[in-house]
Amino acid sequence: MEKSFLESDVDKLNSNKGILSLFNSKPFSTTKALRYVKYQKDLNKLQLELIRMHTWVINNNKRVIVIFEGRDGAGKGGAIRRITERLNPRHYYDVALPKPSIEEQGQWYFQRYLSEFPKAGEIVFFDRSWYNRAVVEPVNGFCSEHQYQIFMNQVNDFERMIAESDIQIVKIYMSISKTEQASRFEDIKNSPLKQWKMSKVDEHAQDLWDKYTFYKNEMFAKTSSQIAPWKVIRANRKTEARVNAIKHILDVIPYDKNIEV
Numbered sequence: 001m002e003k004s005f006l007e008s009d010v011d012k013l014n015s016n017k018g019i020l021s022l023f024n025s026k027p028f029s030t031t032k033a034l035r036y037v038k039y040q041k042d043l044n045k046l047q048l049e050l051i052r053m054h055t056w057v058i059n060n061n062k063r064v065i066v067i068f069e070g071r072d073g074a075g076k077g078g079a080i081r082r083i084t085e086r087l088n089p090r091h092y093y094d095v096a097l098p099k100p101s102i103e104e105q106g107q108w109y110f111q112r113y114l115s116e117f118p119k120a121g122e123i124v125f126f127d128r129s130w131y132n133r134a135v136v137e138p139v140n141g142f143c144s145e146h147q148y149q150i151f152m153n154q155v156n157d158f159e160r161m162i163a164e165s166d167i168q169i170v171k172i173y174m175s176i177s178k179t180e181q182a183s184r185f186e187d188i189k190n191s192p193l194k195q196w197k198m199s200k201v202d203e204h205a206q207d208l209w210d211k212y213t214f215y216k217n218e219m220f221a222k223t224s225s226q227i228a229p230w231k232v233i234r235a236n237r238k239t240e241a242r243v244n245a246i247k248h249i250l251d252v253i254p255y256d257k258n259i260e261v
Contacts, residue, residue, distance in 0.1 A: 039239040046246045047086040048261070054087050054123065056255035061120035063167040066249060067129045070174030071212060072202040073184040075238050079174065080125045082242045083249070087123075096127040099142075109133060109151060110158055118167065130155065134219040139211045140201055152222055159228045169228040170252055172245055173220075174235040178209050 057064055066083075068076040080094050095116045104112050110130055118124045128136075133151040137143040143151075159169055176184075185202065188194045205212070224230040231248050235241035 036239065039243065042243055043082060043246075046243065046250070047082075049250055049257075050083060050246060051086055051088075052257065052259055052261050053250060053253055053255040054091065055261050056259050057123055057253075058088065058091050058121040059259070063118040063120060064123040064170065064253060065118065065126065065162070065167060066123065066170045066172070067126045067131065068172050068174065068245075069128060069131050069135070070235065071176060071181055072199075072205045073181045073188070074174035074176045075235050075241055076127050076174055078238060079172075079242045079245045080127055083246055084125065091121055092123040092125065094125040094127060095129075109147070110154075117162075130158075131219065131223075134223065135212060135215040136201065138215055139208055140204070152218075155223055156225050156227075159223075159225065163227045168253060170249055171224075171228055171230050172248065173216075173230050173232045174241060174245075175232050176235050178206065180236045181209075182206055 056062070068080060070076050077096070084092055084094060097112065097116070100112060113126075113130050116124060116126075130151075133143055133148060134155070138145075138148045162169055185198070185206070188198050220230055220232075231252075233241050233244050233248070
């Protein structure tokens with residue numbers, strides 16, 4: 001049963017966003033519609049603050065790397081889209097690299113990521129990063145145990161060199177439950193507009209859940225350094241996860257909050 005509503009709640013539901021949210025909620029739910037209206041309001045405020053932060057990055061020739069990791073279907077791409085949709089497109093870009101080419105497989109593992117690093121006044125968002133080798137690759141047999149160990153021995157030093165070069169690293173892990181991942185996979189499979197998102201790796205993610213968990217915990221234990229700590233965002237509810245990811249980025253980047261935009 002729906003709860004009783006305050007007059008302010010009724011006003012929200014009578015707004016354009018409220019009416020649209022009501023018709024889009026399945027099953028029909030005024031509670032969900034109100035929650036979505038609040039999310040949109042919060043998101044707009046945070047996006048304005050992101051513009052302020054980005055302006056500071058541009059004006060001061062700062063360089064920032066934001067890494068999003070998480071299980072398949074955790075909402076990494078959706079979070080990045082909400083973060084970047086109001087930013088100046090000339091001063092940021094997002095990176096989602098495909099599997100390495102034959103030539104890249106013969107290079108130092110980190111080499112292909114270096115070419116994607118930000119120039120002065122830029123932010124780069126990685127939708128998965130070099131941490132593929134910490135979790136996805138060993139779980140699916142895409143690297144050897146020796147290659148995995150080399151990566152784990154080098155990654156903290158690699159990130160220390162990045163930080164010492166005055167590039168700030170923000171590392172976010174989007175965390176979802178096994179049940180939620182299964183639900184999202186089912187939604188993707190049943191949607192003609194989303195089916196392209198489902199890869200062969202995704203198809204085995206549920207069966208390999210515990211193996212992913214083991215390597216994820218190893219990654220946290222060994223690579224959450226003082227220079228570049230991990231921030232875990234609970235992501236079963238996409239809207240809350242997006243808001244919390246933005247808040248974290250704004251918290252850790254030391255921008256001038258009084259800058260005019």
